[in-house]
Structures are given as structure tokens and as C-alpha cells.
Amino acid sequence: MRFSNECKNASGNRGSWRTISSHRLREVHLDKLLEGGLREGTVTELVGGSSSGKTQVCMQVAASVAYRCRAMVGFVDTCHSFSATRLSHMLGGLVGGRDAVQRRVGAADEIGDAMKSIMHYSIFDIFPMLSFLNQLHTTLSVQVQSMEEKVMRLLIVDCASSVISPILGGIPGHALMVSMGIILKKLALENHLAVLITNHTVGGEGGHPKPALGETWKAMPSVRLLLARDFSSNLCHATVMKHTSMACNRHAAFQITRTGLRPVF
Amino acid sequence: MDVLTLALPPSQRSKLLAAGFHTTAALVSVTPFQLSQEANITLEEATVVLKLVPRSDIDHVGALSLSGPLTGSTTAWDLLIHEKNRRKIGTGSTEVDKILGGGVLSKELTEICGVPGVGKTQFSMQLAVNVQIPAEFGGVGGHAIYIDTEGSFMMERVLQITEAVIDDLRNKSPASAEDLTVEDFLSHIYLLRVHDPVEQLAVVNTLPTLLDEHKEVRLVVFDSVTFNFRQDFEDMAGRTRLLANMAQKLMAVAENYDVAIVLVNQVTHKVTSEGSRTVPALGESWSHVCTNRLMVYWMDGQRYAHLAKSPSLPVGTAPYVITEEGVRDAQESHKRPKLVEPHG
Numbered sequence: 026m027r028f029s030n031e032c033k034n035a036s037g038n039r040g041s042w043r044t045i046s047s048h049r050l051r052e053v054h055l056d057k058l059l060e061g062g063l064r065e066g067t068v069t070e071l072v073g074g075s076s077s078g079k080t081q082v083c084m085q086v087a088a089s090v091a092y093r094c095r096a097m098v099g100f101v102d103t104c105h106s107f108s109a110t111r112l113s114h115m116l117g118g119l120v121g122g123r124d125a126v127q128r129r130v131g132a133a134d135e136i137g138d139a140m141k142s143i144m145h146y147s148i149f150d151i152f153p154m155l156s157f158l159n160q161l162h163t164t165l166s167v168q169v170q171s172m173e174e175k176v177m178r179l180l181i182v183d184c185a186s187s188v189i190s191p192i193l194g195g196i197p198g199h200a201l202m203v204s205m206g207i208i209l210k211k212l213a214l215e216n217h218l219a220v221l222i223t224n225h226t227v228g229g230e231g232g233h234p235k236p237a238l239g240e241t242w243k244a245m246p247s248v249r250l251l252l253a254r255d256f257s258s259n260l261c262h263a264t265v266m267k268h269t270s271m272a273c274n275r276h277a278a279f280q281i282t283r284t285g286l287r288p289v290f
Numbered sequence: 291m292d293v294l295t296l297a298l299p300p301s302q303r304s305k306l307l308a309a310g311f312h313t314t315a316a317l318v319s320v321t322p323f324q325l326s327q328e329a330n331i332t333l334e335e336a337t338v339v340l341k342l343v344p345r346s347d348i349d350h351v352g353a354l355s356l357s358g359p360l361t362g363s364t365t366a367w368d369l370l371i372h373e374k375n376r377r378k379i380g381t382g383s384t385e386v387d388k389i390l391g392g393g394v395l396s397k398e399l400t401e402i403c404g405v406p407g408v409g410k411t412q413f414s415m416q417l418a419v420n421v422q423i424p425a426e427f428g429g430v431g432g433h434a435i436y437i438d439t440e441g442s443f444m445m446e447r448v449l450q451i452t453e454a455v456i457d458d459l460r461n462k463s464p465a466s467a468e469d470l471t472v473e474d475f476l477s478h479i480y481l482l483r484v485h486d487p488v489e490q491l492a493v494v495n496t497l498p499t500l501l502d503e504h505k506e507v508r509l510v511v512f513d514s515v516t517f518n519f520r521q522d523f524e525d526m527a528g529r530t531r532l533l534a535n536m537a538q539k540l541m542a543v544a545e546n547y548d549v550a551i552v553l554v555n556q557v558t559h560k561v562t563s564e565g566s567r568t569v570p571a572l573g574e575s576w577s578h579v580c581t582n583r584l585m586v587y588w589m590d591g592q593r594y595a596h597l598a599k600s601p602s603l604p605v606g607t608a609p610y611v612i613t614e615e616g617v618r619d620a621q622e623s624h625k626r627p628k629l630v631e632p633h634g
Contacts, residue, residue: 074574074577075574075577075578075599076577076583076598076599080601081601084601087366100366103541104541104578104579104581105397105398105399105541105544105545105581106581106601107369107601108373108601108602109366109367109369109370109372109373110370110373110374110602111601111602112366112370113366113370137367140365140366140367140370141365141366141367142365143365143366144363144364144365144366145363145364145365145366145368145369146363147545149538149539149541149542149545150538150542152295152296152297155295156295159295159314184578186578187534187537187538187578187579188538190530190531190534190575191531191534191535191538193531194527194528194531196300197294197300200292200294201294201295204292204294204295225574225575225578226574227574227575228573228574234574237575256605283604
């Protein structure tokens with residue numbers, strides 16, 4: 026059943042709206058918030074201040090997709106925030122079992138398999154980033170899908186504003202930012218990826234933080250989530266700021282634990 | 291993809307656009323000679339331009355794999371193995387090392403942030419000495435580059451710290467520590483004195499060359515990264531861009547040369563409707579730059595280090611003291627003398 030769905034996706038005969046597959050993020054409770062999870066063909070943006078949990082959510086999503094959907098995940102890391110150790114803890118939490126004794130036989134292999142399907146890219150500059158995204162687009166477009174190979178389903182860019190902020194204000198700056206937005210949307214739509222990007226906040230009027238990168242960038246993602254961390258209770262609050270088919274200001278909270286993100290009801 | 295997205299000097303880009311080459315697809319099937327004729331640029335420039343154009347690797351016969359054309363990719367599994375083998379630079383206090391996950395890690399930017407007088411420079415000097423602890427004693431055995439912007443690097447103090455470290459190592463294992471001398475340690479700290487923002491940016495730009503020449507460097511300390519950027523900047527947006535640029539270059543250096551970068555930051559007061567609170571200087575955008583943030587502060591006459599930001603460790607607090615020998619664990623209470631009022 027699943028294979029036939031993917032056939033339809035690859036040939037592009039059906040409109041992708043009808044054969045959307047969403048990635049289940051049961052652990053994060055964002056499922057309910059986003060009514061199903063991250064959608065293929067859309068760019069989702071996570072906005073939040075410093076240490077609000079953006080990278081934790083990105084890693085949790087990567088772990089979840091790599092393990093549950095058995096798909097390849099691309100993680101573009103522009104600010105040295107990726108920690109493989111932490112990812113392995115999260116995968117341990119997904120696989121189940123508190124310690125090696127309780128874990129079932131073969132769990133370690135499953136974790137290893139999942140980790141091998143998460144590709145990590147360290148890119149710090151805008152031109153290598155654009156070149157990489159374009160290469161990814163051409164490679165994925167011509168790739169012939171076989172039964173054994175894993176397909177890339179999710180692309181994470183953490184953090185998009187680190188590569189764009191230094192060039193804004195220069196002459197080609199704005200245009201380069203728009204180019205990056207275009208290629209991210211292309212990747213989402215034409216290559217059937219779910220794209221997850223993170224963004225910083227900057228001070229706005231009245232001291233309220235607003236997403237960095239300005240008004241033009243704001244129009245690019247289809248879904249925007251605001252993350253805020255409450256240090257006294259160690260909870261992370263996610264609010265929907267923008268969505269194509271859902272009401273805004275819906276809210277969920279989760280806790281960052283040793284084995285990943287846990288929903289708080 | 292637009293020709294705009296190629297890293298070209300503006301004059302070449304405008305010549306290409308004037309000749310009608312708007313997208314990279316138009317450049318794919320053009321020879322260097324043709325390009326130089328039509329766009330009115332030299333043959334060498336045309337060759338360079340065409341090298342920048344990404345080509346689909348379908349020309350390369352064989353199976354396409356995702357990691358092939360996308361060079362520079364490693365899997366999370368490779369990173370995990372690498373992370374497990376990473377060496378850490380001790381801070382001198384085992385409690386602080388514990389909250390940092392063993393010490394200051396390479397390939398990461400660690401920020402130390404605190405009020406004046408709490409011990410940031412002491413930490414920096416201690417790290418510059420501790421990075422040289424040989425591998426037999428569990429250290430990294432590398433050299434250090436110390437970039438001093440405030441003039442707070444005191445040679446006599448580093449001498450004291452080095453002597454104390456060598457004494458400690460000699461107590462642990464006299465045989466292996468025999469050929470460690472103070473001169474060796476001091477000669478492996480490369481000191482750079484920076485006086486203004488331009489010099490600071492120049493130093494950051496030339497760090498790759500420096501690190502190429504001195505391949506044993508495993509630590510770069512910036513004390514402090516804030517000082518030159520706090521005054522004389524009318525254009526705050528420009529300042530933020532310069533800082534973001536500097537941060538990017540530092541991250542690339544940390545990644546490519548496998549060094550640990552320690553940035554010392556000052557604090558400032560932020561006045562909001564609820565009152566004022568102490569926040570790290572250089573603004574909200576700078577907070578996103580560091581991988582780990584260590585806030586150091588006073589409380590009840592005792593110094594504390596608090597890990598506020600880390601991708602893999604929970605937040606934690608540890609007390610420490612500054613003695614004659616350097617940064618050490620707080621065994622008994624070392625109260626600050628009551629002669630001076632503690633900073634608020």
C-alpha cells in the first residue's frame with residue numbers, strides 16, 4: 026500500500042495534496058498541534074529566542090523520522106548545535122527500554138541504522154549553502170528510487186538565519202535570501218520533502234521579540250511555530266503562529282528530558 | 291538557479307547579466323572561450339566562473355548516491371563515534387568540568403559570560419595552560435592562541451598558574467612529568483593584542499593562516515570579544531552584521547581546524563517594563579552564536595558557574611574558587627572579603 030503511494034508521488038501524476046504523508050511526532054505532541062505532523066511539500070519554520078529548544082525539536086524530529094519512517098534525513102547544521110550523543114539518547118528513548126538490560130535484542134542495531142540514515146552537513150556560508158541546496162535538488166530529482174534504498178523525506182536547516190543575517194544589508198543580500206527561500210520551497214514541492222528550518226528572534230517594538238530576517242522571509246514558510254522556554258518549570262511552549270489550514274494561536278507544551286521531548290498535558 | 295547565487299565579484303556578475311546569462315543553466319553548456327567572448331571577460335576569469343557552476347552529476351556514469359555529489363556529509367553515526375573520542379580541556383575545577391560534560395570541547399564555541407571581577411580572565415588563562423597538559427595525564431597536549439582585547443593578560447599570573455599545574459602533574463606521576471618545564475608551557479601560548487574592532491576582525495580573518503602555520507593549536511581564547519564592539523557604533527544593525535560575520539568565520543575555523551574556541555563576553559543591563567536584569571552583552575543575536583554558554587556570577591560571597599545553553603547537557607551550576615594556583619574546586623567556603631561591596 027505504501028509502495029503504491031510512493032509510486033504516485035514519484036510520477037507526480039496525482040496532485041501531491043491528495044497523497045500527503047505526514048511524519049508522526051508522537052513524542053513531541055506537536056502532532057496534535059499541527060494536526061498530523063510535518064507535511065511533505067511545506068516549509069515549517071521554528072522561531073524562538075536563545076535556548077528555547079529549537080535544536081532539541083529538530084533533533085527529536087530527525088530521530089523520529091529516521092526511526093519510524095525508515096527514511097533518510099538531511100540535517101544542515103550552521104551553528105554547531107548538533108550533538109550526536111544527544112541524538113542517540115533520543116533514539117534510545119524512541120526504541121524503548123530504560124537501560125541496556127530492558128532493551129530488546131537488536132535495538133542497538135536499530136539505533137545504529139537510524140543514525141546512519143541521518144546525514145549531517147556543516148555549512149556556515151551563504152554561497153556553499155545555496156550550492157549545496159541546488160546540488161541536493163538535482164540529485165534528488167534524478168535519483169531513481171529502488172526498493173532497498175532509503176529515500177530522503179526530511180530536510181532540516183538549523184539555523185537558517187545564521188547564514189543569512191551576515192549578508193543582509195550588502196548589495197546582493199536580500200536577493201540571496203530570497204534565492205534561498207525559493208530553493209527551499211522547490212525542494213519541498215518538487216522533491217517531496219518536509220523542510221524544517223529554524224530562525225532566531227530579534228527585538229521588536231515594545232520589547233517583544235519578532236522573527237529575524239524581516240518581512241520578506243516571513244512570507245516564505247507555510248507554517249510557523251513559536252517556541253518559548255520557561256526556565257523555572259523547564260517547560261517548552263510551542264504556539265502556532267501561521268498555518269495554511271488551521272487556526273492560529275493553538276498551543277502545546279512539552280518537557281525536555283534525558284531521552285528526548287515528552288508531552289505535558 | 292540564478293547567476294546571482296554564484297560567488298562572483300560584482301563587476302563580473304554584471305558583465306554576465308549584460309551578456310544575457312541570467313541562470314546557471316545557461317552557463318552549463320558554454321565553453322570558456324565562448325564565455326569570454328560574449329561576456330567580455332578574460333579567459334582565466336571565464337574558466338573560474340564555469341568552475342563555480344554546479345553541474346548535475348548525471349554525467350558521471352554510475353549509480354547516484356546521496357553522499358557522493360554532496361561532499362562534506364557525514365552521518366550521525368560517524369559523528370557519534372567522533373564525539374565519544376573527543377578530548378576535553380579541563381577548567382581546573384572538577385565540578386565545573388562535570389557540568390560541562392568533562393571540560394571545554396573542541397569544534398565548539400564556548401562563551402563565558404559574567405560581571406567584572408568574577409574570574410573570566412582567570413578561566414581563560416587557566417584554559418590556555420590546561421590545554422597543554424599532555425595526553426598521558428588525560429589532557430589534550432595542544433598549544434593555545436590567546437587574543438587579548440582588554441590588556442588583562444598578566445604574564446606573572448600565567449607563570450603562577452603554570453607552576454601550579456606542573457606541580458600538580460609532578461605529584462601525580464613524577465616520571466612522566468619530568469621533562470615538563472615552565473618555559474615550554476609559556477612558549478606555547480601565542481599572544482595577540484588587539485586594539486580596535488578592525489584589528490579584531492582582521493585577526494579572525496587571518497586565524498586560518500595562523501592555524502595552518504601552528505598545527506598543534508587546540509584552543510583559541512578571545513578575551514574579550516565584547517570590548518571593542520561596545521562603543522563607537524552608531525549603526526547597531528551594522529554592528530550586528532559584523533558580529534554575525536565574525537561568528538560565522540569562527541565557527542568555520544572551529545570546524546575545519548578541530549580547535550575549541552572560548553569567547554569571553556561581558557554583561558549589560560536590560561531595562562524592561564518589569565525592571566532591569568543582567569543579560570549577556572552584544573544583543574540577542576549574539577546569544578545564538580555560541581554552542582555552550584557558561585554564566586559566571588557571585589552569590590553570597592561564592593563564585594558559581596552556570597551552564598545556561600548546551601545542545602546535549604542539562605543546565606547545571608557548580609561553585610568554584612580562584613586561588614593562588616588558579617581555578618579550583620570550592621572545598622571550603624572562600625568568602626569574598628567584606629571590604630568590597632559585591633557587584634549587583
